[in-house]
Amino acid sequence: MxxxxxxxxxxxxxxxxxxxxxxxxxxxxxxxxxxxxxxxxxxxxxxxxxxxxxxxxxxxxxxxxxxxxxxxxxxxxxxxxxxxxxxxxxxxxxxxxxxxxxxxxxxxxxxxxxxxxxxxxxxxxxxxxxxxxxxxxxxxxxxxxxxxxxxxxxxxxxxxxxxxxxxxxxxxxxxRPPLVAFNLLLDTDQIAAAKRIASALRESGGGLPGVRALGFFLESRGQAQVSVNLTDCDRTSLPDVVRRADELAAAAGVRVVETELVGLAPRRVLPEGGAEALRLPEFSERQILESHL
CATH class of the missing domain: 3.30.990.10 (Formiminotransferase, N-terminal subdomain)
Known part of the structure; x- marks a missing residue:
């Protein structure tokens, strides 16, 4: 089966x-x-x-x-x-x-x-x-x-x-192959900054391979967010996404303050240092796909 x-x-x-x-x-x-x-x-x-x-x-x-x-x-x-x-x-x-x-x-x-x-x-x-x-x-x-x-x-x-x-x-x-849904929260409420960062992160905009991204404003938090789908974990890692987002955020005069993982992710996409390295304030071993298999 x-x-x-x-x-x-x-x-x-x-x-x-x-x-x-x-x-x-x-x-x-x-x-x-x-x-x-x-x-x-x-x-x-x-x-x-x-x-x-x-x-x-x-x-x-x-x-x-x-x-x-x-x-x-x-x-x-x-x-x-x-x-x-x-x-x-x-x-x-x-x-x-x-x-x-x-x-x-x-x-x-x-x-x-x-x-x-x-x-x-x-x-x-x-x-x-x-x-x-x-x-x-x-x-x-x-x-x-x-x-x-x-x-x-x-x-x-x-x-x-x-x-x-x-x-x-x-x-x-x-x-489709496994996809990692990963959000980046900014220290601003300016959706324009989130959209600029998302545009530069996207593969279609000349950014990172296998990355799709959109910029949103989250009313419940009063924060802008860059929502990322990582479609090819072999070409781009989550640390790659965070590093590039940090560079783009700095250029826009803002910061990535924390991230969040939506759903489950394969263990191989998590770096050494895990949650702390990715600025994940809330993370559980149960969010790793292999822990359920």
């Missing part, structure tokens, strides 16, 4: 009753819920699930049904880009040679989610063509713009109806 990781994100990070109901729905037979990370400013919850492909498909389908029942994206507010109540559901191999199993699970999940009246967009290794592999391309312009792109025929779903669900939007389902 090949075990996979699945990291579904739902567009709710504030209402505890909704989050709990969705987590309970995902806790199906054969699936372990390894981690649940919620953020009120992003208004988003990231679940980390572990199980065989078929079991994970059932869990994601149950999670989608619970999210559709409780989350209306028409009234959604949060700094993180989103398209749906169940926003993304990536399947992640624990070893590189397991990617075909992750792709198979993603395709099966897409088949199960479409009957819930959800338009399903495939990305990553599960994408229908290389031109649709990048998640950000599906999100480009936001939810309303996606509806227009679908109506015009410019960007059609891979499964499901060619229209947005009236309350649950759309869902992106993919297969």
């Amino acid at each position: 090949v075990r996979l990781e699945c990291v579904p994100n739902i567009s709710e990070g504030r209402r505890r009753d909704v989050i709990d109901a969705c987590v309970e729905a995902a806790s199906t037979r054969g699936v372990r819920v390894l981690d649940v990370s919620s953020d009120p400013d992003h208004n988003r919850t990231v679940l980390t699930l572990l199980g065989a492909g078929g079991d994970l498909v059932r869990a994601v389908t149950a999670l989608a049904a619970a999210a559709i029942e409780r989350i209306d994206v028409a009234g959604h507010s949060g700094v993180h880009p989103f398209l749906g109540a169940l926003d993304v559901a990536p399947f992640v191999p624990l070893e590189a040679q397991q990617m075909p199993a992750a792709v198979d699970a993603a395709l099966r999940a897409a088949d199960e989610l479409a009957p819930l009246d959800l338009p399903v967009f495939l990305y990553g290794e599960a994408s229908s063509t290389p031109s649709r592999a990048v998640l950000a391309d599906h999100r480009r312009g936001g939810l309303a713009r996606l509806g227009e792109r679908m109506a015009s025929g410019e960007w059609l779903p891979d499964r499901g109806p060619n229209r947005l669900h009236t309350t649950a939007g759309a869902v992106c389902v993919g297969a």
Whole structure:
């Protein structure tokens, strides 16, 4: 039996009753819920699930049904880009040679989610063509713009109806290698500084390989944040990200005061000195993926 990781994100990070109901729905037979990370400013919850492909498909389908029942994206507010109540559901191999199993699970999940009246967009290794592999391309312009792109025929779903669900939007389902979600908190409330740092950090802007980054303002903390996705830990390490962010922050006249790890990360991405070296004030051994295996 090949075990996979699945990291579904739902567009709710504030209402505890909704989050709990969705987590309970995902806790199906054969699936372990390894981690649940919620953020009120992003208004988003990231679940980390572990199980065989078929079991994970059932869990994601149950999670989608619970999210559709409780989350209306028409009234959604949060700094993180989103398209749906169940926003993304990536399947992640624990070893590189397991990617075909992750792709198979993603395709099966897409088949199960479409009957819930959800338009399903495939990305990553599960994408229908290389031109649709990048998640950000599906999100480009936001939810309303996606509806227009679908109506015009410019960007059609891979499964499901060619229209947005009236309350649950759309869902992106993919297969990808492990990704590390890592946030940098600045000692300023100026979102412009966060956006400049994020732009220079991003690979697409000539920054670090395998880095995607966005700048946000977190109202609940009164701080600006640089939110980083590290997609290739072999080319860029977390210490590389922190060092470069420090340089960029200094040039902008601000400082990176602390960081946070969202969800789980492979042990190999943590440096010697661990949490202290990365300025992680809150860190647990349970945030290391291997501690659950």
